[in-house]
Amino acid sequence: MTKKNMDVLVGIIFFALAGFLYIVAGQMPTRDGGIAALNTGFYPRMLSILLGILSISMVIGAVRTQDDGDKSQKWWATKSAFIMFLVTFVLLVAYPFVMEYLGFATASFIFIACMTWMLSSNENRNPLFMFGITIVLTTVVYIIFKMVLAIPFPRGLLI
Amino acid sequence: MELFSMDLYLSGLQYFANPGMFLASFLGVLVGIVFGALPGLTTTMTIAVFIPFTFGMSPFISFAFLLGLYTGAVYGGSVSAILMNIPGTPSAIATSLDGYPMSQAGRAGEAIGISTISSTIGGFLSVFVLMFAAPAIASIALKFSAEEYVGITLIGLSIIAIISPGSTVKGLLAGVIGLIIGIIGLDPITGYPRFIMGRAELIEGINSIPVMIGMYGLSEMLVQISSSKYKVSVVQKISSIVPPFKNIKRILSTVVRSSFIGVIIGALPAAGGSIAALVAYGQEKRLGKRKELLGTGIIEGIAAPEAANNASTGGALIPMLTLGIPGDPMTAVLMGGLIIQGLRPGPLLFQQQMPFVSSIFISLLLSVVFMCILGLLGARLYAKLISFPKKYLIPAILVFSLIGSYAISNSIFDIWVLIISGFVGFVFRKISIPIPPVILGMILGPLFESNFRRSLMLSEGNWATFVQRPISLFFLIVVILLLTGPTLMKQIKKVTTHK
Numbered sequence: 001m002t003k004k005n006m007d008v009l010v011g012i013i014f015f016a017l018a019g020f021l022y023i024v025a026g027q028m029p030t031r032d033g034g035i036a037a038l039n040t041g042f043y044p045r046m047l048s049i050l051l052g053i054l055s056i057s058m059v060i061g062a063v064r065t066q067d068d069g070d071k072s073q074k075w076w077a078t079k080s081a082f083i084m085f086l087v088t089f090v091l092l093v094a095y096p097f098v099m100e101y102l103g104f105a106t107a108s109f110i111f112i113a114c115m116t117w118m119l120s121s122n123e124n125r126n127p128l129f130m131f132g133i134t135i136v137l138t139t140v141v142y143i144i145f146k147m148v149l150a151i152p153f154p155r156g157l158l159i
Numbered sequence: 160m161e162l163f164s165m166d167l168y169l170s171g172l173q174y175f176a177n178p179g180m181f182l183a184s185f186l187g188v189l190v191g192i193v194f195g196a197l198p199g200l201t202t203t204m205t206i207a208v209f210i211p212f213t214f215g216m217s218p219f220i221s222f223a224f225l226l227g228l229y230t231g232a233v234y235g236g237s238v239s240a241i242l243m244n245i246p247g248t249p250s251a252i253a254t255s256l257d258g259y260p261m262s263q264a265g266r267a268g269e270a271i272g273i274s275t276i277s278s279t280i281g282g283f284l285s286v287f288v289l290m291f292a293a294p295a296i297a298s299i300a301l302k303f304s305a306e307e308y309v310g311i312t313l314i315g316l317s318i319i320a321i322i323s324p325g326s327t328v329k330g331l332l333a334g335v336i337g338l339i340i341g342i343i344g345l346d347p348i349t350g351y352p353r354f355i356m357g358r359a360e361l362i363e364g365i366n367s368i369p370v371m372i373g374m375y376g377l378s379e380m381l382v383q384i385s386s387s388k389y390k391v392s393v394v395q396k397i398s399s400i401v402p403p404f405k406n407i408k409r410i411l412s413t414v415v416r417s418s419f420i421g422v423i424i425g426a427l428p429a430a431g432g433s434i435a436a437l438v439a440y441g442q443e444k445r446l447g448k449r450k451e452l453l454g455t456g457i458i459e460g461i462a463a464p465e466a467a468n469n470a471s472t473g474g475a476l477i478p479m480l481t482l483g484i485p486g487d488p489m490t491a492v493l494m495g496g497l498i499i500q501g502l503r504p505g506p507l508l509f510q511q512q513m514p515f516v517s518s519i520f521i522s523l524l525l526s527v528v529f530m531c532i533l534g535l536l537g538a539r540l541y542a543k544l545i546s547f548p549k550k551y552l553i554p555a556i557l558v559f560s561l562i563g564s565y566a567i568s569n570s571i572f573d574i575w576v577l578i579i580s581g582f583v584g585f586v587f588r589k590i591s592i593p594i595p596p597v598i599l600g601m602i603l604g605p606l607f608e609s610n611f612r613r614s615l616m617l618s619e620g621n622w623a624t625f626v627q628r629p630i631s632l633f634f635l636i637v638v639i640l641l642l643t644g645p646t647l648m649k650q651i652k653k654v655t656t657h658k
Contacts, residue, residue, distance in 0.1 A: 003591075010590050014332060021339065029351060037615035040351040043608050047339050054332040061328055075589055077387045085385045088557075089582070092377075095561050096574045104565075108558050115554035119384075137555050141562060149215050151566045 007062035014055035021048035087118055103156030105146070109138045167294055167509075171517025180223040183216070184522055187227020188529040189537075194228075195235025196541045197552065198245040202232035202432075203488045204375040208556060210368055210496045211563030218500040218515055223522040225496050229489060230282060230526035233432050233468050234534060237274040238541045241461070242267055242397075247545075250432035250468035253440040257453065257460025264456055268398040268538065269406075273458045274465045275534030276407055281418040281466035282527035285473025288422045290520045293509070297481040300506040305610040305617070306625050308482075310634025312607040315484050316599060317641045318427070322434065323593030327642070333592050337600020338607065340365055347609045348616075360572040367495050367601055369564040369573045373580025374587075374594050375488075376560045380553050381585040400538050402458075410462035413443055421467035425474025432468035432475075432489075439467030469530075473523060480504050480519070483606065488595040491602045499567070 001009070025048060028041035036042050076082035091111055098107040113134045117125065142159075145151045174180050194205040206228050213221035236248030241258035254274065261270040303311075320330030343354045344364030355361035417439035424435040443463040444450050453460045476493075478484045483505035485491035497504055502512060509516055564577040584594055618624035626632045 006590055010592070024354070028353065029349070035616055035620040037612045037620060038348060040346045040349045040353065043612060044339075044342050044353060047335055047342065051332065051335045051339065054328055054335060057328045058326075058332060061326060074386075076385050081385050081387045085381060088381065088384055092557070092561070092578050092581070096571050099565075099574075100571065104562065108562065111558055111561075112554040115557065116550055119550035119553060133551050137551070137558070141558055144212065145562050145566060149212070149566065151562075152569055153565070154571070 004062050004065055008059050011055045011059035011062060014058070015052055018048045018052035018055060021045075021051065084118055088115065091115065099156065100154045101156055103159045104153040105138055105142050105159040106156065108141050109134060112137050167513055167517055168290065168520070170514050171521045174219065174518050174521040177219070179220050180518070180522065181525065183220045183223040184227040184525040185529050185533075187224040187229075188231035188526050188533055189227075191228040191231020191233075192235035192238070192530070192533060192537070192541060193231075193544050195232030196238035196247045196545045197547070198239050198243065198247055198545070200247070200556070201375065201379070202229065202236070202248050202250070203371075203492055204379055205232045206489060206492045206496070207368070207371040208376050208559050208563060210372075210492070210499070211566045213496060214499070214566065218497075218502060219518045219522075221496065221500055222515075222519060223525065225493055226519065226522045227526040227529065229493065230469065230472055230523070230530050231533075233472055233489075234275070234278045234282075234465075234530050235541070236468075237278070237461070237465055238271060238538070239545050241270045241274065242542055242545065248432075250436050250471075251464070252433060253436045253464035254461055254468075256440065257456050257458075260454070260456030261458075261461070265398065266456070267542075268400040269402055269458070270461055271397065271538045272400040272402040272535065273406065273410065273461045275400075275531060275538075276402060277410060277414045277417070277462040277466040278469040278534070279527055279531040280414045281421055281468070281470035282472065282530060283524075284415075284418040285422050285425065285470040286520065286523045286527060287473075288426075289473035289476055289523065292426070293477050293481050293516075296477060297506040297509040300482050301510070303482075303506075303630070304628065305614040306628050306631035307634060308610040309607065309614060309625060310631045310638065311482060311484055312603050312610070313638045314634055314641070315478075315603065316596065317638050319487070319596045319599050320593075321641060321645070323595055325591045325593055327645070329592050330596050331642075333587070333594070333596035334600040336592075337597040337602075338604045340370070340597070340601045341604020342608065347605065348612055358572065360570060364605065365576060365601075366567055366573055367598075368499065368567050369577040370580045370601060371492050371495060371598055372560045372564055373577040373582075374584035374598060375492075376556060377577060377581025378584025378588060378594070380557055380560075381581060382588055383549065383553065385585075397539050397542050400535055406458055410458055413447060413459045413462045414466040416442065416446070417463040417466040418470040421470025422474040424467070425471025426477045427474075432471040432487075435471040435474075436464035436468040439463040469527075476519070476523070480508060480516070481506060483508075485599065485602060488598050491595075491598050494602060 022045060025041040025044035030039040030041060076085060091114055095107055095111055098110060116130050116133060191205060194200045195202060206225060209228055213224055232248060233250050236246055236251030237254040237258065239245050239247040240251040240255035241262050244255050244259040246252045246255050258270045316334040320334050321327050323330040343361055345352055345362055352362060420439045420442060421435040424438055440463050443459055444453050447453065447459050449457055449459060475487055475490045479490040479494050485494045494504055502508065560577060561574055564573045565571065567573055587594060614624050625635060
């Protein structure tokens with residue numbers, strides 16, 4: 001997608017968000033009479049109008065610019081970068097669950113091990129070294145957060 | 160109440176006898192330099208990721224550490240700019256222009272030495288300006304009413320929208336998104352819950368620290384992964400570091416001039432170290448004795464931006480401490496660190512927490528001293544560290560972000576806030592919506608809303624109240640000029656060239 005089309009699309013999405021905000025703010029309790037600023041929906045509604053105006057300006061601005069076919073804003077450098085991004089995202093989402101069920105040290109160990117494995121290219125993978133780094137990093141995290149800062153983490157099955 | 164008293168300075172002297180502050184400042188500077196030197200890790204991100212480490216500490220120690228990080232990271236950015244031609248932080252962009260050519264000519268050590276000395280002089284000047292300007296501004300700010308705060312918040316948001324990369328409309332839009340995030344939680348006036356989606360965790364509003372770690376830390380890591388930017392670059396070798404006296408003498412006028420530029424630009428709301436450094440470099444190009452050689456690898460080309468970006472640190476703290484309005488994303492994050500310690504920046508801080516304010520002056524001073532020592536002694540070590548493979552660094556930062564977000568209020572919910580913010584930050588970066596206005600909007604949102612609605616309530620709904628007070632009117636005129644100025648200038652230029 002070119003930068004111009006992207007700006008138009010983003011503007012439309014923000015305009016829809018502004019509309020949604022406007023409607024929800026309108027359903028907030030209001031008092032009859034009195035100063036409008038006292039009502040709960042007053043300020044959110046004002047922001048929704050501002051967002052609406054700005055998103056329309058963005059769309060107009062984008063439409064008025066010349067489409068130079070610039071596709072420089074690539075989301076992923078390569079297909080493998082996309083897969084890495086996806087795996088990172090899955091690991092991030094899994095982290096809180098693993099932390100709750102197995103403990104934060106175990107969750108951190110799994111997370112770091114998977115990430116270092118994934119970010120290393122095939123010829124550069126040294127399992128022993130990676131294991132060492134993962135252990136060191138997990139220990140550092142454990143010492144700082146559990147022992148020094150004494151953060152009460154959820155009690156998982158492991159540590 | 161007299162804020163400009165000697166007590167403010169004298170009460171700070173006791174902190175020189177506090178070894179905890181020395182240690183915190185030392186560690187802060189060390190970690191700051193290393194993180195600042197690592198390409199892709201900005202100062203803002205460094206501070207955001209490390210805030211959770213400061214929970215158990217007293218506000219004095221916590222801030223000594225955070226200010227050490229701030230000073231260290233702003234300085235550290237120059238190390239990779241010089242050695243790898245990759246500015247570690249945006250403040251070091253101008254440093255690479257002469258730093259890298261020097262490094263290629265085998266003078267990397269000399270370049271780092273000049274950068275350290277210039278940063279130190281700039282840093283010292285900024286501490287002194289902060290010490291004397293801040294109490295004076297705070298005593299003026301005590302007279303501000305809600306209307307003035309509305310005006311000054313709008314100035315901050317307008318400037319950050321204008322200077323953010325991309326169009327002003329996108330900058331303003333990002334600011335409004337930040338303000339919208341700020342409305343989540345109980346209505347400050349009616350107590351009605353807004354947009355809390357049935358989550359008790361949102362009643363007090365979204366916790367700003369996980370949002371900042373997500374938008375700065377997590378999203379940056381996601382960008383690096385998506386663009387395969389974690390391959391190691393080649394680092395130049397380092398020779399002698401401490402510059403000879405004749406070189407220090409040569410750069411002295413450049414350093415003094417650039418330091419003043421840095422402090423003034425830093426103190427302007429929203430204009431931080433990167434702009435200060437570029438302006439100082441620009442001035443060197445105009446006024447420097449060897450201006451024609453700039454860009455070829457001369458020491459003045461390093462001295463100007465480095466003195467300016469470190470001088471901007473003290474300047475940037477002025478609006479944050481005195482008005483409660485952070486000048487740039489870095490001070491916005493620092494303000495987050497203050498708020499979780501139960502301290503509310505603003506003129507009242509000078510009235511009610513004088514010892515703490517004095518400790519800030521001392522901490523900043525200490526951090527400059529440590530920056531000088533660590534900069535000169537540790538250059539070879541940083542050169543090694545910046546080639547530390549990102550494949551290990553990225554997982555480490557991600558885990559710190561995840562656990563740090565949890566640790567803020569021992570809540571899994573905050574991890575979700577982090578992940579969502581990180582993803583939103585990633586999308587925003589890709590669609591060129593700037594992040595700093597979002598953060599500033601979110602931090603300033605509750606303050607803006609309560610002052611805005613309070614003004615309207617006290618004036619019984621009369622909007623003219625914002626233009627009836629002279630200072631408030633002045634602030635609003637500044638906002639209008641800021642937002643319309645660039646377009647107006649363009650139009651005027653068009654008309655005059657047509658003639």
